[in-house]
Amino acid sequence: MSKVKKYPFIIPSYWLAVITCRFVLFCCNSFRFTKKDKFKNAKPIIFVANHTSHFDPPLIVSSRSRPVRFLAKSSLFKGLLGVGMKSWGQVPVYKTGKMAGISVIKIAIDVVLGGWDICLFVEGTRSTDGIFKPHWAKTGAATIAHRSKALVVPVGIVGSHNAFPKGSKLPKRCHIDIIFGDPLDSEEFFNGKLNSQTAKVFTEKIVKSIDELLPKNQKALPESWEKFKG
Helix, strand or coil, X not given: CCXXXXXXXXXXXXXXXXXHHHHHHHHHCEEEEECCHHXXXXXXXXXXXXXXXXXXXXXXXXXXXXXXXXXXXXXHCCHHHHHHHHHCCCEEXXXXXCCCCXXXXXXXXXXXHCCCEEEXXXXXCCCCCCCCCHHHCCCHHHHXXXXXCXXXXXXXXXXXHHHCCCCCCCCCXXXXXXXXXXXXXXXXXXXXXXXXXXXXXXXXXXXXXXXXXXXXXXXXXXXXXXXXXX
């Protein structure tokens, strides 16, 4: 599979950033990750995770032996930080300006079809209390998976909301874990027609798989499931 040249990045810069992230994480936290090897030779992969902290992207990339790319709002790509983010493989998403017409889904599909692993946060934004919010979930991850036919792997991030809570200027030392679940059975979904209903059903499979990986204090509340199904 040929690489899509629209969103290139600098591999040495990426791994330098990953090494730095690993060093900081291991110094600041009791950090470990739990994974299963059923998907280690598969490519590309769409990792779909819960989201509770700014630590989450560094945690994901630190736990993988090959690059994982993310989409980030274009406003973050300013100055030296922006140069660094692009060199690390972060892909800007524009809401205004001449690039605004390119949808997030289209960008993500291009990245995946280019052969790159990508991580998506199904809630779309951070749950600062650490509790999973399935009713925030959109069907974008399901749509990207259907159109790219990539492997979908649920990921549970545990404890990162305690490590870098909202409003904190410095991280706090605590236990963090990343749990990689089994790849989702997507054959029936991929072989069927993509529409709002089938995307909703597969999204429910995604969020249930993520919730199963989380500890009791981070699992979705009953009212969140009611809102999701409503």
